Amino acid sequence: MNMHATPQRTAAETALIDAFGERLSLLPGDGEVMVKRDDAIEALKAGLPTKRIESWHYTDLRRLLTSVPAHDGAVQAKAIAPLLEGSTVLSALNGATAGKLPSIEGVTVQSLAEKLTDGSFAPALDPYGFDDAIGALNTAFVADGYFVDIADGTEPETPLELQNVQAGGQTHMRFPVRVGTGAKATIVERQTGEGAALVSSVSQLVLGDDAEVLWLIVQEQPDTATHLAQFKAKLGKNSKLTLFLMNAGGKLVRQEIIVDAAGEGAVFTLRGINLLAGDTHTDVTMVLDHSVPHTSSTEVIRNVVTGKARGVFQGRINVAQYAQKTDAKMACNTLLLSDDGEFSAKPELEIFADDVQCGHGATVTEIDHNHLFYLMARGIDEKTARGLLVKAFVAEVIEELEVEPVVEALEALLDGWFQTHG
Amino acid sequence: MPAVQDTIDRVRKIDVDQYKYGFETEIEMDKAPKGLSEDTIRFISKKKDEPQWMLEWRLEAFRRWLTLEEPTWARVNYPKIDFQDIYYYAAPKSTPGPTSLEEVDPELLKVYEKLGIPLKEQEILAGVQKPKAEADEFDEAGDNVYKSGRVAVDAVFDSVSVVTTFKKELAQAGVIFCSISEAIREHPELVKKYLGTVVPTTDNYYATLNSAVFTDGSFVFVPKGVRCPMELSTYFRINEKNTGQFERTLIICEDGAYVSYLEGCTAPQRDENQLHAAVVELVALDDAEIKYSTVQNWYPGDAQGKGGIYNFVTKRGDCRGKNSKISWTQVETGSAITWKYPSCILRGDNSRGEFYSIAVSNGYQQVDSGTKMLHLGKNTSSRIISKGIAAGFSQNTYRGQVSAHRKAENARNFTQCDSLLIGEDCGAHTVPYIEAKNSSAQFEHEATTSKISEDQLFYVMQRGIPQEEAIALIVNGFVKEVIQELPMEFAVEAQKLIGISLEGSVG
Structure with a gap:
């Protein structure tokens, strides 16, 4: 990693390195996995990224990560009700898979700990490019997760929900999902819990040719938690990935989205909502590679910033x-x-091909006074009018998803947030 | 698609080696020893006959520079510069007195002829040899009244301002326009008050280097309430081999004053890369307005990307007063590497910053350019229009920052950066930084990247216009918003330069 050598380790850096020493013997993995873990901790020893690292420009992790809680095996976390009714739930509670693995036709589910122990997952632990602090942190400490394989041509009847729930301490999870050729699936990723946990979570999606996936990430960590997450996806030929992201919690949050449109005709859609309150620092960083001809993508991110919240969006589109x-x-x-x-x-746009159509737009503004006046002129009080406008601003993105149960469930979450923070 | 293939062929064929202004003038030079040390700085300072405080200022900057690292964040690649292998001072030996124009070396005048730019400056310099005719013209114009379109030139030939025209006329209006060295000698109080207040000596690697070793540049001071009667202009020329050009320009507009400043550049053809690290500081006080226009056409290197100028420039304007305005307009067609971010600090309430840019890159040129608009005062506004055109094997990056500080109520920004790609071996990149810390701020940013639209091309060609002309028309339309911000004479040259730069690729 290209991190600056730092003269003195911060408390958090020391705590992480010490924790590695203590946890190492308990972590699953064969020789190859252990080598990857060692490499990862070496990278962390060079220091957490600072704002001098371009991809961390607005999230100075070294400064912002002030404390690292110790691993706590005693705390109990409970599974939550699924977002979409009737979903098949895969719960990871406080850093370990829990309950019986479900049996769905055409879907193979394994605990990741198993795949680490036998070493078959080792190649997938490689970091993403440079400055991959989240990847390194997760690789060093990852203990468990779910490995899901949806067979070619399969379309599971129910949505699949991956739950990552903590009740404190540290948890480091990974959720690799492979969706086979022509398969279709709806996958929900829930990130929540209580207490001042440090969470690293990496989801890795591989989409086969002609596959279609709707993936929803719903992050509702308590306002004391540190949430460092990564979503990586590789898209096959003519595959379609619609990713919906909602950040509505956490003290220090960084969600990285790393997508490679690697198959011709692949279509990637990202819709995101960041609801920021209190003194949260929430960073959404996307790196999207268009590596082959004839791929397309659209990304829409809507942010609402209240209180002392700090929001960051970095989005880079690379066109090979x-x-x-x-x-x-x-x-x-x-x-x-x-x-x-x-x-x-x-x-950011980074474009090396000439026959392309690429664009981006970014705005930062307050509520439009004309809109406010329009509503208030109709007898609606200011608070309600503002609430309506803000909600409409983000709800627009949800409505685009078009799948009715999904839209309803997300709008319910939105209502819940506005009730507490409106 | 025939159009694409055709364009690619043209780009391949393009002969960037045919640098129009590639010639070398043989004038004897007076050089400082090669390399950079405190002695070099003392040498420069002594040559310039500078007061002690100026030397101290330079030395402080030099000591600071020694502690800095060369920045690497820009999207440009070049071999490491050996700062000890550069001459930091070169002055033409036959320097004539700046007021007696007849003493000007004929070689020097030939340089202007060779520039061949159909600008007012050319006429004025020709007029220099016939001062009587000029004088008649002034008489006709009467006291203090100037014919529109007149331009004053402060020519920088390598590192020393050799000739300054129209000085007297400007003096009548109370405007000071001279070389920075002269300003340090003649107007130390003004220089002391403003130098380094916009770009401090500690600012960045190249600015700090410049502070230590700058040899010349222009100084403009427009007093309270004065509208500068003519457009001021400087031609920079880098002439002597291996001479880093370290210009320092300082422009001050007092309350209610206005000035339009034109900067244009050409340089002769070279094998070795030449370093240019200039600093430009603008200060606008209450109700003042500064318009700064640049046409940059330095040697971009040959067809293999060999040679060419390294252009690492720090340009910054400070809207210090209320209702002040600073406007940057640039047409960048030259240099092997451009690293340039003309910025505005919008400190005064209701101040306004503007940035209009055309950056054309061809061959192996690398451009990393953009602007910074820092909104500090209330009701400040800024506008950024950037047009990048990349052809050949070039890389063209827009990098810009717009920020509103906590107290910058009603900050307003509009940014548009469009890139046009010609050929499949070039790259266009957009890296904007948008930072809002005030809820009443309203920022809009949009960027697009595409090639010339087939529909537009078809539409134009369908009307019987040949393809090459059609492409030229579309490119002209693409950059029109910026061209129209340039002063008239410059607009003509700018269009010509864009044509030369893209010769063979878009006609």
């Missing part, structure tokens, strides 16, 4: 030299509702 006919569009719109809050956006 041979990825002609790429069509990529990205928008990041922010409602900054508080003078104590702040929002930073860095939408």
